[in-house]
């Protein structure tokens with residue numbers, strides 16, 4: 428099944444639109460990211476691919492594919508203080524944005540309507556990636572805290 432032709436998806440359309448080759452793995456990973464409303468970990472991506480395509484993706488392929496998508500500007504990477512990397516899709520309609528991380532339950536949500544401010548970097552320093560994470564408590568964890 429792994430050599431089967433990848434059916435056309437939003438992910439393969441996006442890859443082709445910017446002149447990139449939609450390999451099966453890249454398409455599967457990007458499609459998984461596009462379908463998730465919040466940033467997801469490696470494990471969640473693997474589970475999603477398995478559920479959707481009936482195939483398990485090995486870690487090396489997944490890591491390489493994600494790195495490649497980040498380099499191409501199609502995904503961004505978020506680190507919260509639990510040291511788990513999470514990824515989400517980026518597009519012109521959905522540019523890189525800040526995230527909120529709940530310190531208690533660990534969920535990370537996209538603040539898609541907020542922008543990452545332009546920051547000044549010293550001359551001759553090249554910015555490759557900017558991450559902005561707000562740490563705090565989600566509504567659910569705040570109410571749990573009050574009732575304790």
Ligand SMILES: [Zn+2]
Pocket residue numbers: 529530531532533534564565566567568
């Ligand atoms: Zn929470």
Ligand SMILES: [Zn+2]
Pocket residue numbers: 466515524525526536537538
């Ligand atoms: Zn996001």
